[in-house]
Amino acid sequence: xxxxxxxxxxxxxxxxxxxxxxxxxxxxxxxxxxxxxxxxxxxxxxxxxxxxxxxxxxxxxxxxxxxxxxxxxxxxxxxxxxxxxxxxxxxxxxxxxxxxxxxxxxxxxxxxxxxxxxxxxxxxxxxxxxxxxxxxxxxxxxx
Numbered sequence: 001x002x003x004x005x006x007x008x009x010x011x012x013x014x015x016x017x018x019x020x021x022x023x024x025x026x027x028x029x030x031x032x033x034x035x036x037x038x039x040x041x042x043x044x045x046x047x048x049x050x051x052x053x054x055x056x057x058x059x060x061x062x063x064x065x066x067x068x069x070x071x072x073x074x075x076x077x078x079x080x081x082x083x084x085x086x087x088x089x090x091x092x093x094x095x096x097x098x099x100x101x102x103x104x105x106x107x108x109x110x111x112x113x114x115x116x117x118x119x120x121x122x123x124x125x126x127x128x129x130x131x132x133x134x135x136x137x138x139x140x141x142x143x
Contacts (some may be wrong), residue, residue, distance in 0.1 A: 001048065001051070003051070003080055003081065004045075004046050004048065004051045006079060006080045006083065007046065007051060007054065007055070007080045008039055008040075008042055008045065008046045008051075009042070009079075010075070010079045010080060010095075011036075011039055011040045011054070012040040013075060013079075013095065013098055013099060013102060014058065014072065014075055014076060014079075014080070015036075016098075016102035016103065016105065016106050017069075017071050017072040017075050017098055017101075017102050017105060018058060018061055018069070018072050018105075019105040019106060019109035019112050020106075021033075021106065022036040022037050022040070023036075025054075025057070028057050029050075029053055029054065029057070058072065058076060065112070067113060067116065068112040068113035068115075068116045069112070069116070070116045070119060070120060071098060071101065071102075071105075071115065071116055071119040074094065074119075074123070075094060075098050078090070078091055078094050079091065079094065079095070093123075094123075097119070097122050097123070101115050101118065101119060101122075
């Protein structure tokens with residue numbers, strides 16, 4: 001399943017966007033920090049069960065805090081769920097911006113909301129927000 005490979009490839013960035021250390025994610029999953037590190041370095045491949053468990057954790061986090069997890073949600077959307085809906089330039093912009101901002105969330109998770117506001121402004125300036133809005137509209141229309 002391609003989504004599993006994409007999640008594993010971007011796991012470090014995604015968990016950083018959530019404000020979680022490898023230890024935090026490991027505790028939530030019931031595995032060690034080293035296991036998470038191995039997943040992130042693609043030393044061990046994620047199983048479907050591990051993938052689903054990790055996705056559930058991120059989905060629950062987004063549902064519990066929608067105002068401050070917009071970056072997390074969009075990173076997952078663009079890099080894992082539907083990368084084909086975005087240009088390489090848009091995906092690169094998201095990766096670069098998230099890599100710049102995520103360390104601040106990791107350092108101080110309470111800043112996630114402030115960073116989410118900045119995230120929206122950065123994506124708006126790069127034109128990525130328009131693509132995200134159009135895709136969200138089209139997906140709702142098809143449902």
